[in-house]
Amino acid sequence: MRFFPASRKNRQIPFLCTLVLASLLTACASAPLPPTESLNAARDTIARAEQADARQYAGAELEEARAQLVMAEKAVAGESMTEADQLAKQSRVAARLAMARTEAAKAAEINREMGRGADALDVEMGRQGEQK
Amino acid sequence: MNSLLRVTKPLGGKAVPIILLSSLLLTACATAPETPPAAMDVRQKLTELQRNPEMASNARIELRDAETAVELAEQPVNNDESALAKHRVYMADRMVEIARATATTRQMEAERERMGEERDASRLAARTLEADAARADADTARSSEMAAAAMSAKAAEEMQRQIDELEAEATERGLVLTLGDVLFATGSAALQGGSNRNLEKLVDFLNSYPDRDVLIEGHTDNVGSAQFNQTLSLQRAESVHRYLTDHGVQSRRLTVSGLGLESPVASNESATGRQQNRRVEVVIEN
Numbered sequence: 001m002r003f004f005p006a007s008r009k010n011r012q013i014p015f016l017c018t019l020v021l022a023s024l025l026t027a028c029a030s031a032p033l034p035p036t037e038s039l040n041a042a043r044d045t046i047a048r049a050e051q052a053d054a055r056q057y058a059g060a061e062l063e064e065a066r067a068q069l070v071m072a073e074k075a076v077a078g079e080s081m082t083e084a085d086q087l088a089k090q091s092r093v094a095a096r097l098a099m100a101r102t103e104a105a106k107a108a109e110i111n112r113e114m115g116r117g118a119d120a121l122d123v124e125m126g127r128q129g130e131q132k
Numbered sequence: 133m134n135s136l137l138r139v140t141k142p143l144g145g146k147a148v149p150i151i152l153l154s155s156l157l158l159t160a161c162a163t164a165p166e167t168p169p170a171a172m173d174v175r176q177k178l179t180e181l182q183r184n185p186e187m188a189s190n191a192r193i194e195l196r197d198a199e200t201a202v203e204l205a206e207q208p209v210n211n212d213e214s215a216l217a218k219h220r221v222y223m224a225d226r227m228v229e230i231a232r233a234t235a236t237t238r239q240m241e242a243e244r245e246r247m248g249e250e251r252d253a254s255r256l257a258a259r260t261l262e263a264d265a266a267r268a269d270a271d272t273a274r275s276s277e278m279a280a281a282a283m284s285a286k287a288a289e290e291m292q293r294q295i296d297e298l299e300a301e302a303t304e305r306g307l308v309l310t311l312g313d314v315l316f317a318t319g320s321a322a323l324q325g326g327s328n329r330n331l332e333k334l335v336d337f338l339n340s341y342p343d344r345d346v347l348i349e350g351h352t353d354n355v356g357s358a359q360f361n362q363t364l365s366l367q368r369a370e371s372v373h374r375y376l377t378d379h380g381v382q383s384r385r386l387t388v389s390g391l392g393l394e395s396p397v398a399s400n401e402s403a404t405g406r407q408q409n410r411r412v413e414v415v416i417e418n
Contacts, residue, residue: 086219093226100233107240114247121254 034076038088042069045095054098057105061098065091165208168217174224178202181232190238194231201227294337298330300416305347307416309334311372312407321367323375331372334414335379346381347415348372350390351397353406358392365412366390372412 046065054062072087178198181187188195205224209217300307311330316323323331338346350365369388377383398405 083215086215090219090222090226093223093230097226097230097233100230100237104233104236104240107237107244111240111244111247114244114251118247118251118254121251121258 035085042088042091049095049098054102058098058101065094170221171205187235191231191235194234198227198231306418309414311412349413353409354393354400362392
């Protein structure tokens with residue numbers, strides 16, 4: 001009678017250890033849910049970049065964002081959720097970069113236009129100066 | 133007590149390797165930590181931006197976010213986590229580029245503002261220049277007007293002087309210069325020889341004012357027939373005409389007429405009166 005509980009304990013301990021180990025190991029692995037939030041954020045940012053004329057001003061960056069999103073969706077289909085989340089986040093940051101570069105390009109364009117206007121004014125002034 | 137030892141001993145003998153194994157497995161997640169080399173490149177780009185004061189001031193928030201991302205990318209990771217490392221480096225790199233693009237945009241906007249101010253300044257300068265030019269023009273115009281006025285005043289003065297010299301009389305018809313009959317021999321239309329001051333002065337005057345036309349009228353007293361007097365008066369007027377054209381006055385400016393005895397200026401009763409009536413009037417039209 002005295003041995004029975006001890007022997008039962010003896011068999012339980014490795015089992016418990018394995019359980020703890022398994023849970024610890026799975027903590028290092030991916031969560032099984034699809035990264036919906038990251039994916040939506042990426043899609044939303046791509047849409048905003050497109051609205052800001054990124055296709056015209058930062059086409060490569062926008063393409064990259066789209067490609068990352070496609071890869072993220074593939075990862076979701078393959079149930080590699082961690083990878084999917086990372087790809088979705090990369091897609092979003094690429095879309096943000098597309099937007100930022102679009103704005104910079106637009107700003108540069110406006111400045112060039114203004115520069116031309118100022119030059120024309122200078123020419124005008126120069127002519128007036130010569131007339132005098 | 134003895135039984136307890138017997139129980140714990142086999143347990144201890146099995147537990148030690150298990151714990152050792154599990155701890156080994158756990159540390160596998162943390163051992164061999166290494167900063168991804170690509171993160172260093174990103175760090176370099178970020179440092180470059182942070183050191184550029186214009187860039188740094190224009191994209192503070194973006195640079196701070198990039199800093200966080202780069203710090204994360206720099207976290208040492210295990211060899212089996214290269215995907216995570218790659219992801220973090222990618223994120224950090226794009227964040228740095230976003231910061232750069234944002235700073236560039238802000239810089240352009242600041243520049244635009246400055247350009248706008250410069251343009252306003254240029255416009256102002258242009259307007260000032262225009263205004264100055266207009267003022268200068270007005271000044272020039274005024275001064276030339278004044279000069280013209282001064283000149284015309286001077287000219288008028290000069291003309292008056294010459295008129296005075298001619299001893300001409302200003303009338304409604306113009307300046308009337310009366311050449312007395314002393315110029316002519318009695319009954320003759322020929323001008324007396326020798327110089328005649330009055331005619332010389334008339335030539336000077338007409339040459340000074342070439343735009344003035346002249347009417348030359350011959351007059352006589354009532355001695356003799358009207359026909360004779362008329363012819364004589366015309367011939368005398370023509371003599372003056374000839375004198376003037378000989379001295380450079382264009383003949384198209386001159387009109388000659390013989391009025392005979394029709395327009396006496398004094399009574400023909402007396403010798404003095406008759407003498408006054410025998411004359412050639414030169415009318416210089418206004």
